[in-house]
Each structure stands twice: as C-alpha cells, then as structure tokens.
Amino acid sequence: MKKLILSLVLLASLFQAKADEGMWLPMLLGKQVYNNMVKKGLKLSKDQLYSINHASLKDAILIFGGGCTGEIVSNQGLIFTNHHCGYGAIAAASSVQNNYLRDGFYAYNKDQEIQSQLTVQFLDRIVDVTADVEAGLKGLSWADRQKKLQEVYKSITDKVADKENGLSGRIYSMFKDNQYLMYVYKVYRDIRLVGAPPESVGKFGGDTDNWEWPRHTGDFSIFRVYGSKDGKPADYSKENVPLKPKHFLPVSIKGIKDGDYAMIYGYPGSTNRYETSYGIKLKNEIENPSLVALRDMRLKFMHEQMIKDPAVKLKLASDYAGIANYWKFFDGETKQLTKFNTFGQKQQFEKDFAAWAKGKPEYENIFTEYDKNYAAWTPYSKHRQYLREGILGSPLSAFASSLIALETALTKADASAADIKKAMDAADAARKTFLAAEDMPSDNNILAAVAQAFHRDIDKSQHPAGVYDSLAKYGSLDDEATYKKWAKDVFANTMILSNDKWSAFASNPTAGVLQADPAFAFAATFVKNYNTKYAPLYTAFVSKNNELGRSYLKGIMERDPKAAKKMYPDANFSMRVSYGNVKSYQPRDAVYYDYVTTAKGILEKYVPGDYEFDLPSKQVELFKKKDFGQYIDTARKDLVIAFITTNDITGGNSGSPVIDAKGNLIGLAFDGNYEALSHKIAFDKDLNRTICVDVRYVLWCVDKLGGAKNLIDELKLVK
Ligand code: ARG
Secondary structure (H helix, E strand, C coil), X not given: CHHHHHHHHHHHHHHCCCCCCCXXXXXXXCHHHHXXXXXXXXXXXXXXXXXXXXXXXXXXXXXXXXXXXXXXXXXXXXXXXXXXXXHHHHHHHCCCCCCHHHHCEECCXXXXXXXXXXXXXXXXXXXXXXXXXXXXXXXXXXXXXXXXXXXXXXXXXXXXXXCCCCEEEEEEEECCCCEEEEEEEEEECEEEEEEECCHHHHCCCHHHHCCCCCCCCCCCEEEEEEECCCCCCCCXXXXXXXXXXCCCCCEECXXXXXXXXXXXXXXXXXCCCCCCHHHHHHHHHHHHHHHHHHHHHHHHHHHHHHCCCHHXXXXXXXXXXXXXHHHHHHHHHHHHHHHCCHHHHHHHHHHHHHHHHCCCCCCCCHHHHHHHHHHHHHHHHHHHHHHHHHHHHCHXXXXXXXXXXXXXXXXXCCCCHHHHHHHHHHHHHHHHHHHHHCCHHHXXXXXXXXXXXXXXXXXXXXXXXXXXXXXXXXXXXXXXXXHHHHHHHHHHHCHHHCHHHHHHHHHCCCHHHHHHCHHHHHHHHHHHHHHHHCHHHHHHHHHHHHHHHHHHHHHHHHHCHHHHCCCCCCXXXXXXXXXXXXXXXXXXXXXXXXXXXXXXXXXXXXXXCCCCCCCCHHHHHHHHCCCCHHHCECCCCECEEEEEECCCCCCCCCCCEEECCCCCEEEEEEEECHHHCCCCCCCCCCCCCEEEEEHHHHHHHHHHHCCCHHHHHHCCEEC
C-alpha cells in the first residue's frame, strides 16, 4: 500500500500537469484546463481563445522566422517580437556606417521600413490526422515505419497545399507517436523591419544576465507583414500593402500586480518531460559537458576578435549569440538536473513502472531494452558531440565538409557534365555565403583548438585514419603549437580562401584537386569516418529510443487513465497556450526575488563603455529625470522594465505575447530563469519562471528614446 501511494505521488509529480505546468493545445483545451484558467482569473470564453469560425486570439499569433513567436498589435500588420529574434535581420540590415544593430532603428513612415529575408506563418487550422497516418503505416515494422513516415506525411500535406493562397500543412507527432496532428499555416514572405532599440537596450546584460532574473533587458523588435492588395502572401514588392489581420492584440499600459493572471501563446520548440533516467545520465555525463567545453573555446576566440573591430562584431554577432545562448543553457541544465536529482526521481518512477509492467508483454521489457540501447551507443556519444560542436564548429571546416556533395558528383562514374556544373555552381554560391560570414583570425584559432581537443578527448580507436599522422609532421600531438602551425598552413593553402585558386578549380573541377585541398581533406575525413562507422549506430539508437518511448508513454497513460486525461504533449514547435500568474519567488534560502525590475535597477547595473552593461546616454538622462510619461508605474513611481510569471514555456516561445485576463498584451516573453533550467525535462512548480519585458518599457523605448510616435499611434492602448 505504501508503495502504491508513493508511486501515485510520483506519477503526479512527474507526469501530470501540476501548478502552472502545461503547454496546452489551444484547440483541444479540455473542460478542466479551461476551468482552471477561469479560476486563475481568465475573463474570456473558450471561443475567444481559439475558434475556426471567427476571429480569436490565435489569429494574432505567428511563427516568426525560423524559430520564434511574434504577435500582431495593430490593424496594419504590425508585429512585436524579441530583439534576439529579429537580431539576424537587424544585423543584416546594418553596415558599419548605418549600424542599426548598435544604434537602433525606427521607420518614421512606411517608406523607411526595410525589406528582410524573414517569413511569418499564421495558423489557419488544426486537423487530427492520426487515422490517416496509421493507415499509411499499417502493418510495417518499426524500422520501416520510420523510413516511410515522411512519405506518408507528404501524401497528407500535399492535399492541403495551396500555393496561390500560401497554405501549407505540417504534421506533428504528439505523445511520442501516439497521435498525429496537422497544422495548416498561411506563410507570408514580405516582412519588413520597422524598429529596434540600440543593442545596449535590446541585449542589456548580455550573456552575463542571459537566463537570469533579475533582468533589465529591452528584448523587443518591431516588424510589419505585407501582402498583395487582396491580402494574399506575396514576394516583396512596392505594390504590396500592410496585412489587415483577422485579429490584433490591444496593448494594456495599466500595469501588473503580483498574482495577476498571465497567459502565453506561442511556439515552444522542444521539451522531453517523459525522458528516462538513461537519457538524463547520458546528457549530464557526456552530451552537455562536451558541448559546453567546445562552445566555451569557440566563443572565446570569436569574442577576442569581435571586441576589436565593429565590422567583425556585425559579421559574427548573430552566430555568437546563438552559440552563447545554448552554451549557458546546457551548462545550467545539467547543474539544475543534478540539484533536483531528476535522475534519481526518474529511476524511482521507472522502478514503479516496471513493477506494474510485470506480466504485461507489451511493457515488461522496456527498461532492459533501454539499458541495452544506451549501452550500445554511449561509447560513441562524445565523438558525435566533438564532431558537431568541435570539428564542424570551425566555419571553414564546416563549409569544407559541405563540398563532399561536389566530390560525389566529381567521382560518380556516370555523372554528366550538367550534373557536375550544377554541383560546382552550388558550391560556388555556398562559398560566397561562407566568405561573407567568415572571420579568419578567430576561425584559425578555433580550427587548431578543436583539432587538438578531438585528439586529446576522443578514444584513439575512433580517430579517422591518417589525419593525425599527417598532423604529426608539425610536431608533437600533445603540443598546442603543433596544431597552431598546422592550422596556419591550412588557412594559407586552402583554395577555399583564395579567389585565384578557387577560380582555377571552378573552371575545371576535378576530384583530385578537391581531395588535395588541406581544409577539404581534413573536414571530409572526419565526416566520412563518422558517417560510415558511427552514424548508422546513432540512427539505430534514436529509432529504438523512439520505439521504446512510444510504448513507455502508452504504458504510462494506461497505468493511470485519470492522470492521462490531464496530460499535455511535449513541445514540438506547434502552437500552445500556457496559463499562470505574475509571481515573485525565492531562489534560495533567505533570498526573495521581486516580480518586477525597474529603471532604478538599470541605473544600478549601468557601466559606461562596458560590452554588456552600457546604455545610450539619452536613456540615462531621461531615467535620471524620471521622464517616464504615460508609461510610469504609478504604484512604484518608476518605469517597470521586466516582470516574471509562472508560465510553462521554452525556447521557441521567444517573442510570445504575455496576455492579461481580458486578452490585452502586457509583455513579451523572452527568457527562462536559471534556477529552473532543467525545465525541458522537469518543470519545477516552485522555481520555474518566465521572464518578460513589460510592454510599457517597450513603448517607452519606442516613444521617448526612439521618437517613433507614429508607431504608438497605430496601437490600441488600454489605459
Ligand atoms: N535566453 C534567451 C532565449 O533563449 C535568449 C537571449 C538572447 N540573449 C543573449 N544574451 N544571448 O530565449
């Protein structure tokens, strides 16, 4: 009996949404979830949250670019998202002369808005396609299912694809392949940059403050979606007009209180709340520490050059931010998983599951199988990280390895001249893109360091044949200077970095010349070694894990059908809604964190001339004068910068609207807190917080700092 109680408690705490845990499917909100939202303070009907018959909140939410969320805030297609989501587009629009990334940018009329390469996607509808997917896979073994899956998906999405109206479908596996949903999107492709704060505001606190509360970052940027005159998606054109949205969010400047209702719509990218103890062990012991150590190295070399030269800074900024973001994340994730003993909790849960599964053929061997599967892959896991984050973490090496496609065309017996030309042209175009982003001094150091790290840390039996023998000609393989000398030679001699040599090669490409290139030879040898010997093992490992995961989750639901009704599927970049409250917290004993930060705190952190904590001088002046206008928080007599909520979100939600009980925008979600960085695997009901920039600070920046009253006038302000 005691055991039973223990296991039920564990089941509840591990898998069933508790407190404000849960990333819910907006079109499948159960009665209970909706009632909980109302209990928390929601004042909207279910239909106002999501409807396919008339405009609802979901129509104001969009996928921004490749991996963020944005929201429509005016009847002229104005979009709010995070600064770190618009970052690449802002950097791309910048030059050393017109440095919008550094200085900020506002369009004071629509003609000044800047074209970008971005797309945004609106959700048109969601369809349950489980039966169609299962019909397409009927009778297949697991391995064959995996092989056929994309083909079956395509046959289903082809039926809804509509080029003329920009509609396309994407199928998401839910509950680890126990359910399939198709989301149909309308994709717009004329997206223009409208506004961004200076980087010192948009990334205030830099990587020091990243993933941390208390926070003072003005993490917002502004874009606009354009379509054809009849509202259809279209390529960029002067004739296009701002999109008239089905719904846009009014913006509330009334301010927030501790305990207020907060709801977040958006596109969380990935979670693995049903991860096993085996997965956590591999992550904590091998995957995360390897990635962190290698990124640490690369970042150091990039930073060294970026602080010397604004042109290099602009060139590397976006890549640097992305690498740094998940460097800190994965470091913190392992620290928090260890602190919470998530491994131990999962083990206990698995023990109880195994006891229940005894005598049930479908489930009783799951953990023996997991054990075998992890044991088979673990010896190669570090190698995989060192290839991806190390060897291919050198941009030159990564580009060189992409030339394997050209080598294949050149060595194929029956390749036609047209095939070769096609491959050569593709390589030529890719090289131009590579060169535009290449910073040789940092890359040279990275190449030397990753070559040495691989040699030192990866089991000799897994080294690609020959590479280190030829490197040994430069000196002892235990000596850093050896790798430096070698890397310098690679950079001096590769045709990839010499226009003359490359042109000569491109006019008459041969496999021999390509294979003799030192950068290609190095990178290709590592990639081929991995692809032939280890990639098949990895594919088998992942496939088996998926198969086991599907049964495991099915078993969990079968074991406790009541709890199963309250389950939500793992995040997978499909639209979700999460509800909770504005709320303070206690990160450690005797420490209390307020639920808002203010202008006063910005001035406390401000370090003139600092790489991360500088500010525009105009901002400092206005703050000292307390010139906050209508954006002031009357209770605090200060400008509120950011606030925290209990919402369950993750990467991909960046830029998501934080919405009050009545459907008004109160902030933009932009981060998670350090104390709960284990959130992809386990939600902590006491410590998990979402960090949001207060919309009043956003508007203050636009209005007082940027002077873009034209944008404020476009909004529907709720006062
Ligand atoms: N941690 C934020 C997120 O993943 C990104 C913040 C970007 N800022 C930075 N300093 N790298 O949504």
